[in-house]
Amino acid sequence: MNYPLLENAFTKHDLNEGVKVLKSRQLTMGKITKNFEKIFAKRIGSKYALMVNSGSSANLLMLSAIVNPLYKKKLKFNDEVLIPAICWSTSLWPIVQLGLKPVFVDVDVDTLNISIKDLKNKITKNTKAIMCVHVLGISSDMNEIKKICKKKNIIILEDTCESLGANFNKLSLGTIGEFGTYSFYYSHQITSGEGGMIVCNNLENYNILKSLRSHGWSRDTIFHKKYKKKYKNLNEKFLFINSGYNLRPTEVQAAIGLSQFKKLRYFKNIRNSNRNKIISYLKKSNKWDNQFQFVEINNKIEPSWFGFALLINKEFLKNKNYFLKFLDQKKIETRPILSGNFLNQPAAKLYNFNKNKKFPNADEIEKRGFFIGLHTKKINSKTLQYLCENLLKIEKN
Ligand SMILES: Cc1ncc(COP(=O)(O)O)c(C=O)c1O
Structure with a gap:
């Protein structure tokens, strides 16, 4: 007898969906990813969802967005971001990597999640964002956090990599703040092997994310028309309008993820x-x-x-x-x-x-x-x- 941390959650159907993609030979991101994103956004209650290759990539994208020149409330070097002391490594590192200053907040023993009392103590005039890390399927009192952040003009980011499907006051965790991220790693609520999603409600922010996900180019974004007109001498398929990464998932991940998401x-x-x-x-x-x-x-x-x-x-x-x-x-x-x-x-x-x-x-x-x-x-x-x-x-x- 044994009781492992994880058991294989893939069904035959999930794997078949992946195999179908392999057989189609369309492995790079395409229609299935788009469909998964649409269904995910609808079910989670967010206007937009964007799939990436891991939850860590979703966190990187989220932090990259809030320091991006195109972001309306752009944070600057050394602005402070609150983060609970119980967090994952890649909840923290994008904050540091992007030149922001993490300020650690203690947690509540009873809930494992960020302590509202300590959070109030840690706010300074330089506090510009909070990274809520919703630990193991639950959260702190998000109403309280929302109230505090609204008063102090603090951006709420939700690392929901461990809490897909959890609700606070009937709202999906991950949809309460400006951005929310999810992970589909093997052990999580659903899995695509590796994979992640990022959600937001603002069209411009969604398009910033989209561009950063794919090399910083303009393809498939609302910015494309404007730049195409302005840079007529450049090839419109290769218009680089922003900094960027390649954080795209494969269609195989999207097909398996979508099949799992339905469960x-x-x-x-x-x-x-x-x-x-x-x-x-x-x-x-x-x-x-x-x-x-x-x-x-x-x-x-x-x-x-x-x-x-x-x-x-x-x-x-x-x-x-x-x-x-x-x-x-x-x-x-x-x-x-x-x-x-x-x-x-x-x-x-x-x-x-x-x-x-x-x-x-x-x-x-x-x-x-x-x-x-x-x-x-x-x-x-x-x-x-x-x-x-x-x-x-x-x-x-
Ligand atoms: C809170 C939290 N954030 C981010 C991540 C990173 O997700 P991934 O493993 O998909 O990169 C994890 C991973 O387990 C996590 O627990």
Whole structure:
């Protein structure tokens, strides 16, 4: 018996959709990507969606857009961007790479997400944006964040790479701020192997993203006509109007991603039900002794889990390392919650971020937390029993 972090979520149909593209020989981005983008935008409740080759690329594109000369509220060198201490590496690095200054904010232990109280303390006159990293399928109180940001003129960016399908007050996470990003990496809510999406509601911003995604050229953007007229001597197919990357997905990724996307609600319900079953088994057991704390869900949030975070309670904490090794031997795979407090990582020390600042809650999550997988198939009673009985074996200090 085993309980891996990930199980293969591809169905035969998903793979067939990919094979059909291979057979068509049209592998580079085309009609299927466009169709996926259209369906994604509609379902998520955003005007525009643009597919890219990963969630990290979506974050890079999002940050590149807000420092771009064509962006109306363009940020300048060293403008501050708030970011939670529990984040992913590529939530952070585009901020740094694009000449902005990350200002780390502590998180709430109960929700793993950015702390509103600490966020208020960290705002200065130089704060121009906030990178909300919605951790593991939920968020902080986005109404509060919206209120604060509106008052202070702060741009909201949403790294929703871990929370596709989650809602806050009936709005999809990722659609509340100026831009939202998603990841379709193997372990996430849906997968195209690798892949990502970025959404926004402003036509001009969408076209900036489009141009940056493909070399900075004007093709297929609203800017094309104007530049074509002005630069009559240049070949209109090769008009470079902006800086750029190549962050495009392949049609294979789009076909598999679209096929998976149609099952988002189904996967979400199964994962939710599996999580409830695990919690219920643990709590009903006569061995339950409050070994773990589970993430709290605000009643405005409809979560979309892909992993199951557990915080070991203090009376059991001394045995954490021994316990995780024990689970490993039992083939129950675990991992840290994101990367723990990112400021404890050597990469953060290399850049000397927020020296001498303390993030006690992020440290606590790193110390007490770990997560296990939540799969897209209904957990059967044998697996449930195997998993929970082993989880309950953590010993008191
Ligand atoms: C919060 C967060 N942002 C961004 C990413 C990057 O996504 P990708 O792996 O698709 O590049 C991840 C990846 O797991 C993530 O957890």
